[in-house]
Amino acid sequence: MLSERSSVDIHALHRQGFTISEIARRTEHDRKTIRAYLNGERQPGVRVQAPDPFDEFVDYVAARLTEDPHLWVQTLLDELRPLGFTGSYPTLTRQIRARSLRPACLACSHVTKRANAVIEHPPGEETQFDWLELPDPPAGWAFPRKNAYLLVGSLAHSGVWRAVLSPSMDVPHLLAAMTTLLTLLGGLTKVWRFDRMATVLHPVTKDLTPMFAAFAKHHGVQAIVCRPRSGNRKGVVEKNNHTAAQRWWRNLADELTLEQAQASVEAFARSQDDRPREDLDGKTTAAAMFPNERLRPLPPVVFPVIITEERTATRQALIDWRGNRYSVPPELAAAKVIVHQRLGVDTIDVATTSGAVVARHRVAEPGLGVTIRDTGHVTALEAIALASAPPGRPHRRKERIPPGPAALRAAAVLTGTTTAPSTVIDLAAYEQAAKNRNTLR
Incomplete structure (x- = not known):
């Protein structure tokens, strides 16, 4: 870039008859730069901006x-x-x-602010749990409600977290999601911390619900519920909820199945283990702090929880369950059924809406996309399908079928025409004609 003074100098030298090469030598500038300023392609004092890759x-x-x-x-x-x-x-x-x-965003311009403090968490002391409501799940998940639910569990000391997708927040689904979540985290801390969710704390008695209390006893941990209006007390899991909602759920593709989405959130949570953290020794990462947790091992036996979900059978008498398809009796095709599965058991029971169990299947690995049919269901379905099929072969698309006798008679009535005379002549008439002919001779 040339200044105004330098621009005046090169224009003066050019008027005096100096060549561009001579002006460049005298002013110690490039010849292309001198030529650009003399031709008016560049302005003094204005720097040429390089193309911005953004x-x-x-x-x-x-x-x-x-x-x-x-x-x-x-x-x-x-x-x-x-x-x-x-x-x-x-x-x-x-x-x-x-x-x-x-x-x-004018709608969010008013935001309340309140004081908060950083709480120190000893290693292996506390795991924080919280539900994250996810609106507008993909239609392929076929969830009974308009929301999906993500149970997030965070180790308060290291900040390592994992999450499990669920179609419901009721007690069986909470305990089933926690069972999977504890396996993903790798063990138990001394304390579990929750907000005042009705599945953990009874809204009337203000005591732990019986089933959740039994679940906590089974794992040998202490369950603590936050005080009212004290959501910041479990800030570790709240921050991870925010991260999962904004960085994972916000741009999740519609074509992912539920099993693929679960694998996606697990991979995303693992990628967050390398995020920077601070401890007493300075800056570190969540993954580096995780070995200090020294989590206790999980019980060898899974807590007996029965998951119950409603399904609608297809016309082929199949139901979807955890990314696979299982057969039901053909009488239940296109009907609603109830699926029961007990944690730790590799079978599912299919029952009618009245509660009668009509099928039992050994479950396959979730997300394989396999179809498992009972032999009796296949035989019964084929028998029903064949019995309801019309007799004879089906018509071809380009088959020629002209009007038949019934259609022609109906057409004759409509048009008022008579049927064509018969071409069959009685032989007795020929015989009589022959006799008459012989008599005349």
């Missing part, structure tokens, strides 16, 4: 932030990586601020 991503970023003003920059960075963006998190933040790409 320009090609501006439209996408602006569109996403217009659709979702609260979208995390880290979540946006996760979306931009597959699109070819190679910049860092600070670069993306700077570009959004410099270009004013994030609109203001």
Whole structure:
């Protein structure tokens, strides 16, 4: 970039007849630079801006932030990586601020603020649990409600967390999700902390519910419920809930099955183990703090919980269960049935809505997409299908079927025409005609 003084000098030398090469030698500038200023292609005092690689991503970023003003920059960075963006998190933040790409959300302009403090958690002391409601789950999951539910469990000391998807928040589904969650975390702490959910704390007696109390006794832990309006007391799991909602659920693809989504959230939670943390020795990571937890082993026997869910059988007398399909009696095709499964048992029972068990299957590995049929169900289904099939062969699409005798008679009545005369002549008439002919001779 040339200053105004330098621009005046090169124009003066050019008027005096000096060549561009001579002016470049005298002013110690490049010949292309001298030629650009003399031709008016560049202005003194104005620096030529290099092409900004972020320009090609501006439209996408602006569109996403217009659709979702609260979208995390880290979540946006996760979306931009597959699109070819190679910049860092600070670069993306700077570009959004410099270009004013994030609109203001008037609906959320009023936010309450309250004081909070950092609570120290000894290793192996506490695990925090909380439900995260996930609105608008993919239609392929066929959940009975409009929401899916994610049970998040966080180790309070290290911050390591895992999560389990569930179609319901009732007591059996809570205990089943906790059983899976404790396996994912790898063991038990001394204390479990919850908010005041009705499945844990009875809303009337303010005591633990009998089934959850039995579940806690089975694992040998102490269950603590937060005081009213003290959600920040379990801030570790609340922060992880926020992360799961904003960085995993927000851009989850519609085509994922429930089993694929569960694998996805498990992989995402494991990727969060490397996030930076702070302890008394300085900066570290959640994965580095995890060995200090020294979790107790899980009981060798699973707590007996029976999961009950409603399903609608298909016309082929099949039901979906954990990513696989199982047969039911053909009389229940397109009907509602109730599926029961006890934790720790590798079979499921299928019952009618009145409670009569009509089928039992050994469950396959979830998410395999296999179909398991009972031999008796197959035979009965084929018999019913064949009995209800029409006799004779089916018609071909291009088969020629002209009007038959019944249709022709009906057409004659409609048109008022008589039927064509018969072409069959009685032989007796021929014989009489022959006799008459002989008599005349």
